[in-house]
Amino acid sequence: MPATTVSLQSSSVATWHRGGHVVLCLALGGLLVACDDKTAPPPAAAVQQMPAEPALARIYDSSCKLCHANPAAGAPLTGDVQAWQPRIAQGADTLLDHSINGYNGMPPMGLCVQCSEEQFLALIRFMSAQDLQ
Ligand code: HEC
Secondary structure, three states, rough: OOOOHHHOOOOOOOOHHHHHHHHHHHOOOOOOOOOOOOOOOOOOHHHOOOOOOOOOOOOHHHHHHHOOOOHOOOOOOOOHHHHHHHOOOOOHHHHHHHHOOOOOOOHHHHHOOOOHHHHHHHHHHHHHHHOOO
């Protein structure tokens, strides 16, 4: 049998998990108030948010966003104030050091080799949705 007869069947993975969760919440809705996934990060919102300044938006779009708007990357997501809070508490100097030199899964310069220190700080302020300390 020729090798070209291999078929691809992996594209039909269904996502029933989510639907089941909603049904359960509706059934318990009268008794419980815990069905709103407030603690989960908002992937859709994170993917859509962009810095207001065009130059910064371009940098963000081609570097930080690849991971910081991707729940699978393990990075604190853009707009997820809770995830950013303990990191912001480290202070601006540490955050800048980790941005420039890397930190675990965070690559050196966050893949933006031309970024200035001011731009890193502005990007962190944007992604964390809070002021630096
Ligand atoms: C290749 C993926 C990737 C890219 C691109 C990326 N990051 Fe990250 N970043 C991560 C990951 C993963 C973490 C979490 C690291 C950890 O806590 O172990 C992180 C964490 C951080 C932190 C927190 C560090 C700390 O001390 O807690 C800052 C600040 C940061 N990134 C800034 C940026 C900026 C600014 C950009 C764009 C210029 C960027 N990142 C691009 C993956 C990325």
